[in-house]
Amino acid sequence: MMGYVDDRGDLSRLLTTWRARLRPAMVGLPAVSSRIPGLRREEVAMLAGVSVDYLVRLEQGRARHPSVQVARALARALQLSATERDQLFRAADLPIPLPAEMPTHIPPSVQRLLLRAPETAIGVYTVDWTLLSVNQSWQALLGQPPRDHNLIEAHFAGTAPEVLMSRAYIERFERALVTDMRNAGLRYPNDSTVQQRLARLRALPRFEEIWLEGSSVEQRSEPKTFNHPVVGPITVDCDVYTAVGTDLRIITYTAEPGSEDASKYDLVRTLGTPESPTAAEATAVPFGP
Numbered sequence: 001m002m003g004y005v006d007d008r009g010d011l012s013r014l015l016t017t018w019r020a021r022l023r024p025a026m027v028g029l030p031a032v033s034s035r036i037p038g039l040r041r042e043e044v045a046m047l048a049g050v051s052v053d054y055l056v057r058l059e060q061g062r063a064r065h066p067s068v069q070v071a072r073a074l075a076r077a078l079q080l081s082a083t084e085r086d087q088l089f090r091a092a093d094l095p096i097p098l099p100a101e102m103p104t105h106i107p108p109s110v111q112r113l114l115l116r117a118p119e120t121a122i123g124v125y126t127v128d129w130t131l132l133s134v135n136q137s138w139q140a141l142l143g144q145p146p147r148d149h150n151l152i153e154a155h156f157a158g159t160a161p162e163v164l165m166s167r168a169y170i171e172r173f174e175r176a177l178v179t180d181m182r183n184a185g186l187r188y189p190n191d192s193t194v195q196q197r198l199a200r201l202r203a204l205p206r207f208e209e210i211w212l213e214g215s216s217v218e219q220r221s222e223p224k225t226f227n228h229p230v231v232g233p234i235t236v237d238c239d240v241y242t243a244v245g246t247d248l249r250i251i252t253y254t255a256e257p258g259s260e261d262a263s264k265y266d267l268v269r270t271l272g273t274p275e276s277p278t279a280a281e282a283t284a285v286p287f288g289p
Helices: 011-021 041-048 052-059 068-077 082-091 108-116 136-142 151-157 167-187 192-202 205-213 260-271
Strands: 121-125 131-134 222-228 232-243 248-254
Touching (some): 011 052, 011 082, 041 052, 041 068, 068 082, 108 248, 121 136, 136 248, 136 260, 151 167, 151 205, 192 205, 232 260
Antiparallel strands (some): 121 131, 121 248, 222 232
């Protein structure tokens, strides 16, 4: 691991050093013989969702002030620790994310989980249920999520993937989502992203109806049935985890071994989706800021 350097650092040197310490297997890429140590610029650019030309300019010092969105994407792609992420922000003359802001940084351990559990559909969300990253199995099961996808807004706006569940299940799920959003708003009262999302949600009649009830319902692990366009209804176990110290939510979907749903799930993962990355690309796909 790289040692800590001065507060401001040198952006081009930091990016080059962090890129050099990574290996393809660490980010889910195939190993290639006769290559220089570390990742290629093209690989980091692909993982971060930026152009290769812009990354070259950053590493050569010809561009010095990336946006907050780009800095966060680079921190995820380079698997930086929280301290290193702060170094990156200082070197780029950006304000360091404050603890009062909703965390969006995915630590390396969670990134490895996305990359090394290919048989499990995994999605990583912020505390207000904004999707940050998914793996390839998630895309095969649920399709390619739109950028800045928020589960709560998608559900109450009617744009979320179809779930074939009872009305009682849906009502409980909705109350759990409203509870989570209420808690996010209380936990991050100074985060403009959270507060603006809450204002948009409260303009939706069903969300506001539940909000005014004041009920408190916790998320719980239970099966969900999705209507997949190829294999039809497929039931999977949905589990919700919290990454300790990050305030992130990790959602996993698995099928019972030996069941008909497991066979469907295997077929779905084999077929993939037209929008999903190829096997030569990373299996962790970034979304959001």
